[in-house]
Amino acid sequence: MRTLLLFVIACSVAAACESSDGMTTDETDEIVVKEVNIDSIDHCYLVGKQAEAKAFCKSEGYNKHYCFLLDMSRHSGRYRFFIWDFDSNKVVDSALVSHGCGISNWGDDGTADAPVFSNEYESHCSSLGKYRVGERAWSQWGINIKYQLYGLDSTNSNANGRRIVLHSWEFVNDIEVYPDGSPEGWGCPAVSNAFMARLDTRLKKSTEPVLLWMYTH
Secondary structure (H helix, E strand, O other): OEEEEEEEEEEEEOOOOOOOOOOOOOOEEEEEEEEEEEEHHHHHHHHHHHHHHHHHHHHHOOOOOEEEEEEOOOOOOOOOEEEEEOOOOEEEEEEOOOOEOOOOOOOOOOOOOOOOEOOOOOOOOEOOEEEEEEEEEEOOOOOOEEEEEEEOOOOOOOOOOOOOEEEEOOOOOOOOOOOOOOOOEOOOOEEOHHHHHHHHHHHHHOOOOEEEEEEOO
């Protein structure tokens, strides 16, 4: 059984990890209509995860209106980066997101349905756990915007030192590509240029830190 969710999204249109600072970008607003298929079991799981995320955000002083939930149990060619809106209690946007290649080839999709996660330096893997989305800066990738990520758990405590950031990558697609996977970088959660522009619009307006939670079932 599948559930069809229709989202009308106000968006701003304008992998590997990197390290420079400072940036500007031009933005043009337009309306995008996006149809997203989510397995009903995955949607139910999202509902459970958001409850824990909501409690965390309330107790730790994070943004209480939305969070980012990344379900890395899903194939990388499927939507698995979800913006959960606490006010409306539903997913309001979703996208593909890449993960680290590990010992596989950079830019390929060899671990699309079986990613390996690690907190170790030079592992080229993504790290599971909760993150605080930090400072906005210039990126050499995609639309030239990145956000620092600070790991909050023992499983991702080295994220900032490993230069794991949230950024866009022009090779990440705007729509699902299953059975193909998304290209794999060195551990950063990289998204499409269009989705990054929408994330940037949200994040620039937030006066509180935003939670990004990367997890598996």
